[in-house]
Amino acid sequence: MDITEIERDSMEFDVVIVGAGPAGLAAACRLMQLAKEHHQELTVCLVEKGSEVGAHILSGAVIESRAIEELFPNWQELGAPLNVPVQRDELYLLRNETAAVKIPNAFIPATMHNEGNYIVSLGNVCRWLAEQAEGLGVEVFPGFPASQLLLNEDGSVAGIITGDMGIGIDGEPKDSFTPGMELRAKYTIFAEGCRGHLGKQLYSQFQLDADADAQHYGIGIKELWDIDPSKHQEGLVIHGSGWPLGGGTSGGFFLYHSENNQAVVGLIIDLNYSNPYVSPFDEFQRMKHHPLIADYLQGGKRVAYGARAITKGGFNALPKMHFPGGLLVGCNAGTLNFAKIKGTHTAMKSGMLAAEEIFAALQAGDTGGKDLSGYDARFQNSWVYTELQASRNFGPALHKFGSLIGGAFNFIDQNIFRGKLPVTLRDDHPDYAQLRPASEFAPIQYPKPDGKLSFDKLSSVFLSNTNHDEDQPSHLRLKDPTIPIGKNLPLYAEPAQRYCPAGVYEVLGEGAEARFQINAQNCVHCKTCDIKDPAQNITWVTPEGGGGPNYPNM
Amino acid sequence: MKILVAVKRVIDYSVKVRVKADNSNVDLTNVKMSLNPFCEIAVEEALRLREAGKATEIVVVSMGVKAAQDQIRTALAMGADRGIFIETGDAELNSLSVAKLLAKVVQDEQPGLILLGKQAIDSDNNQTGQMLAALCGYPQATFASKIVVEGDTATVTREIDGGLQTLKLSLPAVVTTDLRLNEPRYVKLPDIMKAKKKPLAVTTPAELGVPVANTITLVRVDAPAERSAGIKVESVDALIDALKNKAKVI
Structure with a gap:
């Protein structure tokens, strides 16, 4: 059976949202609030790859309550976990x-x-937001990853396809095979978070980052x-x-x-x-x-x-956030304010603005698939834009001048000129291209963990409650399987072994015997490999629904 | 025939279990909860019996804190027809209390077959099915790896130490499921939406007229002892010496 040719069931909604993080949930809540205010029927479906809302949410977090206050002025009464x-x-x-x-x-x-x-625990904030969303009538489906884009004939986004379940490690369907569904929508909001895998496809499909810094x-x-x-x-x-x-x-x-x-x-x-x-x-x-x-x-x-x-690229790296049939919100676009090290309030606000733009279009009788460029104006007139614009130099200053002089620049820029200095620093080198050959460095000898304050990788991953069904294809795809051993190992001592915080990548054996092993079951869905591989050879795709970490109050 | 399936809300199997600082119990704060895997197998078996034309209605029953209704909804999304929830709050329920409450539901519903998981992965008691059969006066078959229903009998293959045992039971009967009975299906998205609209009756032990007295007190829970760090030895001789003189195991 060819899985790509399979007949899929289809469901239609007004709006489909990908990802139950602060941006996606805020968009969902705002859409339903507007529908209720205007007595309009609206169907909103939100899919989330984690086994439950919050399972894949990880953040510090110290948050500004500004966006939550705007979304739910009675947030304290509603029991928002900002304790x-x-x-x-x-x-x-x-x-x-x-x-x-x-x-x-x-x-x-x-x-x-x-x-x-x-x-706060951002995981618990998201669980609370999901309760509010469900209370408002949003269909929230954890355990269902959006694995593919669904396009109309004219190239506009028509929705997403949820992941197939029950495919064996050999790529063949098992007895339990359940094909993913087409979730069709007039508009789709992508709120996958940092380096979303559909977001990555949208960037290239619609050249969203053509005018942005790296x-x-x-x-x-x-x-x-x-x-x-x-x-x-x-x-x-x-x-x-x-x-x-x-x-x-x-x-x-x-x-x-x-x-x-x-x-x-x-x-x-x-x-x-x-x-x-x-x-x-x-x-x-x-x-x-x-x-x-x-x-x-x-x-x-x-x-x-x-x-x-x-x-964390901030203002200068912000892509175009609209394209035919959809909008990009939150960290999927990069709305985090690095100067504050905070992204929750800006992510939520970007989601709320997306909801307002889409609702206005639908209310005017829009049948979907349009390029909602009005989102730009809403974004530019909002406090998110003002805030990100004022902080635009913060990251580049640290990258360019180091933490001492860069930090001094940031102090003067932020405290004296409040971000209004008429200069813009740019940093246009992508992170993956910054690695230097291993031959220029000596290997770093890290101290052995003591088991009390410091720990090894495997016992750490154990505490992320990560689980993936073993009998499924690896969700970490190599475009060219020869690169890890053929190029990355001799040139960079294969850095994947070290940048992966979950021990997914291992080089086993030495010399001619060396081979690259991917322990995909350990993956905590952080996306670092997709970002940092010097050859840009690793593509993170969605595993079977519900897989990945099961974070508690993270 | 009507099938009654009892399901339990338990700590998810992928979660690393932690003991509370005062050793009074397992810490459930902020922990992911799920349908007990053996109960999921019981629901799946009921669905397969219905699909094979052996059953007409599947009723799912659970009890505990309000949130346990989520697990009934999961079973309804898999395909069960309706749910019964007995709200018992935070009170620790022992197996006998659970069995007594289930026996009352059996009396009210008069199912032809009662399916339960062989045990819950949290408490590992492996008692409720057996107690329920005794309270109802029904035949029982535990650890089922195969169930065949013909007319008013069920032929059940049991997994026993060192082999298999096949029993023929007259219905109504109580059967508890083992791991190899089936592989539960994936829940489909439209079925989750439908499940929200399926009937779920909520009741209490008082309404059912079943007194829930706790005759067992949980005294203490301890996590497994931490393993001490290993050592590396250079040679076989050093290994034998270490096993003999340090570990004192040979």
């Missing part, structure tokens, strides 16, 4: 493995002040800890940078004290690093041994682990 207001903000520069310098408040860029913000990414690795109650200070927010990163590798760490004696600790490493021996996972593990962090974690217990790539 921990930020009490205190601390920023450090780690000088070495023991010393840290606290940055005086007066020198902190204004965007990095967190008064009025909340420490997108930039980071990899965020995070752990959730139960810490000693006597050390817990609910509402404490700590950020910092410096050690253990260096040698052209940049990034920053976070440690937030959330509710129930839990703390979250994480490290975000910019994916434009050049040393192929860098292992973001091991950098994070050793970072936790710095006394500033270790003092809080000692005596505690690690509860959960996960990782996710972050779109």
